[in-house]
Amino acid sequence: MARYTSVARALHWIIAVLIVGNLFFGFAHEALPKDWAVMPVHKSIGLTVLVLTLLRIIWRLTHRAPALPAAMPLWEKGAAHATHFIFYALMLILPLSGWIMSSAGPRPLNWFFLFDVPKFGVAKGDAIVGLSRGAHELLPWLWVALILLHVGAALRHHFMLKDDVLRRML
Numbered sequence: 040m041a042r043y044t045s046v047a048r049a050l051h052w053i054i055a056v057l058i059v060g061n062l063f064f065g066f067a068h069e070a071l072p073k074d075w076a077v078m079p080v081h082k083s084i085g086l087t088v089l090v091l092t093l094l095r096i097i098w099r100l101t102h103r104a105p106a107l108p109a110a111m112p113l114w115e116k117g118a119a120h121a122t123h124f125i126f127y128a129l130m131l132i133l134p135l136s137g138w139i140m141s142s143a144g145p146r147p148l149n150w151f152f153l154f155d156v157p158k159f160g161v162a163k164g165d166a167i168v169g170l171s172r173g174a175h176e177l178l179p180w181l182w183v184a185l186i187l188l189h190v191g192a193a194l195r196h197h198f199m200l201k202d203d204v205l206r207r208m209l
C-alpha cells in the first residue's frame with residue numbers, strides 16, 4: 040500500500056488537532072471565563088498552525104502524495120483535490136487574518152507567553168484590517184462544513200468502500 044510519508048502523516052494529525060482546538064476556542068471564547076488565557080492561547084495555537092503549514096506545504100511540494108484509488112470517479116477525485124486545496128488556503132488565511140486583526144489591537148502578541156511576536160504596521164480602520172476581521176468571522180464556518188465533508192468522505196472510504204484511503208493517512 041502506498042502511504043503518505045511519516046512526516047506528512049504527523050503534520051496532518053498535529054495540525055488537525057490544533058485547528059479543531061482553535062475552532063472551539065474561537066467560537067467559545069465569549070462564553071469562556073475572561074480571566075483565562077483563552078485568547079492568548081488561541082493566537083499562539085493559530086501562529087503554530089501557520090508555521091507548521093508552511094513546513095507542510097514545502098514537504099508536500101517535494102514529496103509526492105499517493106495516488107487516489109483508480110476506481111474513484113473523476114468528480115470525486117476533483118472534489119477531494121479541491122477540498123484539500125481549500126484547506127491549505129484556509130490554513131494560511133485564517134492565522135494570517137487573525138494576526139493582522141490582532142496587530143491593530145492594543146493587546147500584546149506573544150507565543151505561549153514565551154516570546155513576543157512582531158505586529159504588522161496596520162491600524163484600526165485600515166481596509167486590510169476590516170477584510171481580515173470579515174474573513175476571520177466567515178471562513179471558520181466554511182471550514183467546519185468542509186471538515187465534516189472531509190471526515191465523512193474518509194469514513195465512507197474506510198467503512199463502506201473498504202479501500203486504503205484512510206489507512207494510508209494513519
Ligand code: HEM
Pocket residue numbers: 057058061062064065066078081082083084085086088130133134135136137138139140141175176179
Ligand atoms: C487555525 C487558525 C485559527 C482558527 C481556526 C481561528 C478561528 C477563530 C474563530 C472560529 C473565531 C471566532 C469568530 C467569531 O467571533 O465568530 C476566532 C476569533 C478570534 N481569533 Fe482566531 N483563529 C485562528 C487563528 C488566529 C490567530 C493566529 C490569531 C491572532 C494572532 C487569532 C485571533 C483571533 C481573535 C482576536 C479573535 C476574536 C475576534 C473577536 O471576537 O473580536 N486567531 N478565531
Ligand code: HEM
Pocket residue numbers: 051054055056058059099104107119123124126127186189190193194204205206208
Ligand atoms: C480537522 C482538520 C483537518 C484538516 C485541516 C485536514 C486536512 C487535510 C489535507 C489538506 C489533506 C490533503 C493532504 C495532501 O496534501 O494530499 C488531507 C488528507 C486526508 N485527511 Fe485530513 N484533515 C483534517 C482532519 C481529518 C480527519 C479527522 C480525518 C479522518 C477521519 C482525515 C482524513 C484524511 C485522509 C484519509 C486523507 C488522505 C486523502 C487522500 O489520500 O487523498 N482528516 N487532510
